[in-house]
Amino acid sequence: MAVRVRFAPSPTGYLHVGGARTALFNWLFARHHGGEFRLRIENTDTSREVAEAVDQIQGTLAWLGLDLDGEVTSQLDRMAHAQEVARRLVDEGHAYEDEGAIRFRMPDEGTTAWEDVVLGRIEYPNEQLEDLVLVRSDGRPTYNFVSPLEDALDGITHVIRGQDHVSNTPKQLRILEALGAEIPVYAHVPLLNGPDGRKLSKRHGAITVEDFRAQGYLPDALVNYLALLGWSYDDRTEIMTREELVERFTLDRVGASAATFDYQKLEWLNGVYLRGLAPDVYADALVTYLREQGYEWDEELVRRAAPLVQEKIAALGEFPAFAGFLFARVEPDPALLGDGAVLPAAAETLAGVEPFEADQIETALRGLAERLGLKPREAFQPIRLALTGSAVSPGLFESLELLGKEESLARIGGSGRGGASGSSAR
């Protein structure tokens, strides 16, 4: 039987990284087996916010590169059918009416068990199973009824979801059984925690995939990182392409315990991916990112600046703070300003450099440092500060070249205070 899985989020807003991880595992499993990956929206009303959330979720999945099969389905479309099935269950004695609602009759004795692919055998005492409401008194079916019903309707072969659904499983199993439906294979993947060991939430920082996108993370890096949370290939392979992940992903290597989301490791991985991009691809990514974030900076200059930062930043979001001085003057931190003694000499030296290119600039400035008896660091740091407004920046010589002689000299001035007063573009 061909594999068919589904990701079934409730449309409450942007996709959470935990949800994205669940979606990823489903997608990897489907692609690994040449099966189908479907999106099913689990909702109960038709409000505008829901429609937006559905679009957002689809947009996020697309950005992550998790392509869908078949149409996106919605619980809404099956309400009438669910009601019919519920009535049939009443007729067959599996359910009964209760104050206008329809309740499913759960067994009172024995146990309900299943072989979970990641958790192993799980047994629930049936006395724990309450007669659950299938259809509310207002006619709307409930999640625990529609979810297994739709799994059956759609021919879902494997239900891969978060462990927060473990306790729903015995109830859904009982319903599927009463329906006479095929029982899918269940795989409950571990949940994600924040750095403090508690449920990952906004207080920990970025939480939705869109948050990470806005910070300049690459979809490939996020996908790679998420795959490593609860799953591993072996004892040493961590950096894998999408194709490698698809080829290597198996549910039996998914762990059973919760994983802590490590922002630092994600950042490191993103840096690895960023540095690994071909220069033109990197420039494209940077241009696209800055445009998405609303920066209206000269594209040509951004492209020329790209090589200066590729080795230095771990997320595209660091670019404005790191290289923003190329697009607008930045006032140096007064606390960092020295006496500026080398500045006049530097200005004089630079004025004579022709052509104004990194190599020539470097030769000239190193010569200056030697003549003044200064260590490179001592000579260059004041210039860097005057030029970039910061003690941390891209390479000094390349930065000078990009800024051009005129602007560079204007910033270095010679007064020791860097640039004409009020000239800072802010």
Add this chain to the structure above:
RNA sequence: GCCCCCAUCGACUAGCGGUCCAGGUCACAGCCCUUUCAAGGCUGUAGCGCGGGUUCGAAUCCCGCUGGGGGCACCA
């Protein structure tokens, strides 16, 4: 309270009875390189929660404890 699940360095994990005085990666520390910051190279600190079993032998199997998580809706 009841039910279910989980438990290897700070974090992600490898380990499926002996090849583990526990390996890799991030983070952290030191050194090297160096125009700052990164990157890179080298080295290092750091872990099998506790107690009982089983076995010639346990991180690996069993039981208990402790700790953590999840769930107990006419929410999803």
